[in-house]
Amino acid sequence: MDPTSSVHQHPKTVSSLEPDEEAQQHQEIHYAKGTTFSKTCFNMLNALSGVGVVVIPYGLSQGGWAGLGFLGLLAIISYYTCLLLQRCMNMDPHIKCYPDIGNLAFGPKGKIIISTFIYLQLFLLDISFLILVGDSLAKLYPEFGYKIGARRLDGSKAFIILSAMVVLPIAWLKSLRRLAYVSAIGAFACVVVIGAVIWVGLFGGVGFHDKGSLINLSGIPMATSIFALCFNGHAGLPTVIGAMKDRSMGPKALAISFITCSTAYALMSVLSYLMFGDQIKSQITQNLPIKNISSKIAIYVAAILPLLKYALVMAPVVAAIEESFSLCRKRVVNLLLRTTMVALTVIIALTFPFFGDMMAFIGSFLGGTVALILPCICYLKIFKGTKSCMVEKAMVMGILMLGFCMATIGTYFSLKRMLQKM
Template identity: 40%
Template sequence: MKLDEEFLHDRDHSFLTDDEENQAALACSDDEHDGDDDGRRGGENSDSSSPLSRDRSDNNLSDVSNPPWPQSYRQSMDLLTGMTPPSVSFMPQSSSRRLASSFQKKQQSSFCDSLSSSSSKPLLSQPVPDKEETILPVNPQSQLKLSVTDLPLPESNLCSFSQSVLNGTNVLCGLGLITMPYAIKESGWLGLPILLFFGVITCYTGVLMKRCLESSPGIQTYPDIGQAAFGITGRFIISILLYVELYAACVEYIIMMSDNLSGLFPNVSLSIASGISLDSPQIFAILTTLLVLPTVWLKDLSLLSYLSVGGVLASILLGICLFWVGAVDGIGFHATGRVFDLSNLPVTIGIFGFGYSGHSVFPNIYSSMKDPSRFPLVLVICFSFCTVLYIAVAVCGYTMFGEAVESQFTLNMPKHFFPSKVAVWTAVITPMTKYALTITPIVMSLEELIPTAKMRSRGVSILFRTMLVTSTLVVALSVPFFAIVAALIGSFLAMLVALIFPCLCYLSILKGKLSNTQIGLCIFIIVFGVVSGCCGTYSAISRLANQMTD
């Protein structure tokens, strides 16, 4: 597109403020002994992630060495994309950079080494403050000030096209897959074209985010986009929404693990003194939480990040097991079911939104690509694959189990079949590898708010993480309804994160540069997201209240 080509060259041109130059020079001083020239070049050439504004006096933000909260977003969310340790050849070398608080010094040193060894780009001895950095005007309240830890990855650590596709698919194809047959049962067969429509518009909003990222150097994450569009307030609102969405996903992980384990061992129960008794789902919810808790204490999550890449294979395996039970083990496929059920459609739309909400990490994937211009193609491939898999699983599950299909199709699969056992254990193990990666961004962002260094000790960190994990267990025990919680997340959070805010930010950042067609399409998506979100949220809350009173 013309718009893509117009802004592509801007991504590599920006200049550091004085404080950031000093910070970069200090980070490189231990490793650079070739003269002042090299040190200056290292500080200046790191500008590809510099702030949106060059003039500190024009902004009311804090010092550049202290960028707005959350500072740890990119490092922590990169883990969630599935980037693996350096020893893994098919994924980028990034594990040592993920936790900014633990690896900041090492990251700065390696970054400066890469700068000093680079000779492919022309280097300037002095910054040029009058140089035009962006084509688009950006909200003056939104100027980003990024520390050296937010500078882009060296070229050798960037992702190839295939790695980006794998990372994007790994993010998208997750919890939503297992509840797709239930979603079609709620809406009827006409829910399938709605599912396809959701795939198209969420893919489009991902492309809009790419254009926002290209509009100005220094925009690298979703909170950055929010700040570029609506200032610090926009950054805070979007960050909070993203973290709440991650927290809700952790709750769903616990519900998913406990439901599937209780399906394998339904007769497990425990009676405690004072008349307290725990049934099978409650026991397994507690046990699985105890199992994932030590992984949250880990300082280095690179191994879990590597294992989480298997989420794509796990999703494919679940689909194969479902089809095998229907086609080979004798369950069969039956052309039954309702054509359309309008009353339950809001719940279905919420589940669809839940299944397509990967937008929190799309900017991270874009920023880590060797060739960011191919990001739209990455999105098309990821969304196409996930949509085909969603439709296949939805059709198989609904034709196999009909109106009896449960919130997770693994609960319907006869447990005496070997593929059923494989599917159930896959549904248990996969969340175990992803739980710590999902909750870590929340932990790191909250730890940033701890006022003094003395309170950031290892013991305090472990206690804090334990309390946060325990809170997800309490919520999971309070609302153990997988599909309804998924519909609530999709209706309230996903509509905002995947539909409404990408369009609002796009309209704000590129104001005056859009055609009437582009503006009209964004307004349509916003209205659709608001209506769907309101109806779906009301329907999910009503159903949740009914379930809890039964």
């Protein structure tokens, strides 16, 4: 997802569900200045795509072939909850982002709650980025290590600290506009990784001969958590829709983006499962034979992209803290704050260096909340008392219950697995 979209402005509230003359004028001005349909589709793809393409094969291996059904179901549900968010946005053309919807539904408290979940998700994503970089580089250089005082660090942990030292100067920058181009690299990186996997399967001596398992009931919670994360672009998608010239084209742009991402995810997970079966690791790049050039390219891409995205993901979190505490805007305090944030991500990454389990935790606890629970709650609140289809209300309630189940069960299993590995 596009992390910079979480920085937002305070919306104007409306006293009625019907837009007034001022709102219509606002919409006309917006049409003249908003983004085109094609650019919106590209931005949505960037919001949805990311490191999910690296971990989604692991999700399928955890649940077995039956996991494809859950993958398709979560894609449809996630698309539908995005539509719910857009319907909420249509009630007030001043709404620009997800937290603004919370403000419309529940006032300032709603905005704070949604913002908290989004910023926590971004913070945990930075932790997963460091783990991904550490594991990827350790795959290429397994003998790498160095001493810090009397203690020697080897493998992924050594690369985690080294990666943090690389991104720290970038994280100090208050303006990250020059780095904004990396969001466009996300879609290209996904294509590179998928292409590398196909190449290894066809020409790397691996083949597509593994049958895998039909279903693994014990792994379904882990699988659904990872799938939920892969389609969790809800934090940024309302901002992308809000920037459109014509918001009425939002559903079409969402459909194109979700179909494209679903196809890519399904292709990646199916081919990987046919190649490596139940032996798939938490990052598919860990299964690729490093003797192949295509494998090395995929591993380097999987390592470099998170480093480029780290500072962009961190920026909205720091900006929110600066907005809440004016002292943090002073240069020295600001540098200390940013350094502390990077240090915290390093400490947690070293304590829980389990990429798959971390991604599952983000997907279940935060993804289930941001993508399923909160859109349904906001929709039911904003449209309370209006005439709507009872079947649709029942469907929204069903998604709400599913979100609660995923958030509780998935979080329990992902935390349990992390604690068992410590």
